[in-house]
Amino acid sequence: MKEGSKRGWVFMASFSTIAPLLLILASAVSTSAAGGPALMVTSYTVEPQALMPGDTGTITVTIQNTETQASETTTRTTTTTGYTSSTTRTSTISAEIDTIRLISRSREIGLSDGFQRSEYLEVGSLGPGKSITISFPIKAAAYARDGMYFPEVCIDVKNGDNVHFPVRVNVDRSEVKLLGKDIPAEISLTESKGIAIVVANNRPNPVSGVNVYVKSSTDDFEFKPAGIFIGKLEAYEKKEVNFTLTPLLEGNREICFEAQYKNGNNIHRSKLTSSIMVKSGSDVKLILVNAPEFVLRGDVARIDFDVANGMVKDIKAVSVVPVVEGLRILPSEYFIGDMEAGDVFSASFDLHTSDLNVGDTIIPFKLEFKDVETDRRYETRGYEVLLEIREPKKSEFPNLMLLGALLLILVLVAVVAWIRVKRGRRERK
Secondary structure, three states: OOHHHHHHHHHHHHHHHHHHHHHHHHHHHHHHHHOOOOEEEEEEEEEOOEEOOOOEEEEEEEEEEOOOOOEEEEEEEEEEOOEEEEEEEEEEOOEEEEEEEEEEOOOOEOOOOOOEEEEEEEEEEEOOOOEEEEEEEEEEOOOOOOEEEOOEEEEEEOOOOOEEEEOOEEEOOOOEEEEEEEOOOEEEOOOOEEEEEEEEEOOOOOEEEEEEEEOOOOOOEEEEOOEEEEEEEOOOOEEEEEEEEEEOOOEEEEEEEEEEEEEOOEEEEEEEEEEEEEEOOOOEEEEEEEOOOEEEOOOEEEEEEEEEEOOOOOEEEEEEEEOOOOOEEEOOOEEEEEEOOOOEEEEEEEEEOOOOOOEEEEEEEEEEEEEOOOOOEEEEEEEEEEEEEEOOOOOOHHHHHHHHHHHHHHHHHHHHHHHHHHHHHHHHO
């Protein structure tokens, strides 16, 4: 045999020895390249879009098997010395999902003691082109700082590559604020005024279920309405609400409003507190025109008033009422009725003093009226009239009668005596 032929034989023998190994390696490379079905997180949502410290929320992810064909066919050919064989296998390209879990490595998102893991175990098969939606509960710690956090969705696949997908979670402590737009610094006890409040959503996400309530004491003020429902406020949206305030007590009084709203399913509250000076002075006045300094017991005293509407609006159902019991005073109520702004009307009373004791007597009067717009009844302090009741002087008339009677008797005695004397003289003659 020639040298060249000898070398060719050796090469052929060597090739036939390593060929099966090459085929096995080629088959292994092909399987590795296929890598099994490919899973992908195609979308996710975080509700609420931005959590406040202490809020709970939900991360919802959609996971899809991105394979487009229903099955694949694999042919394996094995060649040994003098023998060649091939094997063909057809399999469905389904993703066999073992576990889907959410992992947070931040103490500010999740449990406060470190790792948080929410898991779905033995999820099962996910066919080609199919998708599933999974939700995970999350919580922002009460001390969570504003910023972005990235918990991971981890998918363990038995027959394919595992998936690690970071989800962005936003923490923002901005609140819904109540702002006083038109709150009067002072108000009269006998008037009602409007109050305007602005409700401003300072958050980067919408809030829902927004209500504004009055939290002031019902002894201090009357509000209409007691609460206003707004509903949804978009990010950075603001709305104005209006109340009508009626004071019930004078002095420096506190008013308080509260906004209640939901960030996701989390209820939050904001407050606005202010103060209003309630003046006791009334712009509807009862003015004393005439009253005697004193009156003899048994006489009738006349008391005259003027009623002046110094307000800039009309009032109705105006009346002056004496507020003392046990006195005979007429009328028991002096009804005036409607009064326009600037009107002045008179009211008079007769006080019968027969049953009064001698000395000073105070007779208080009050002024009542209604607001034309709100129909609310008001009552002012009115006026207190001081009268002195004196004992009438004893009459001298009875003494004069007695003196007259005595004189008459004397005259009659003198006349009788004169007649007797005269008769005596006649008889002697």
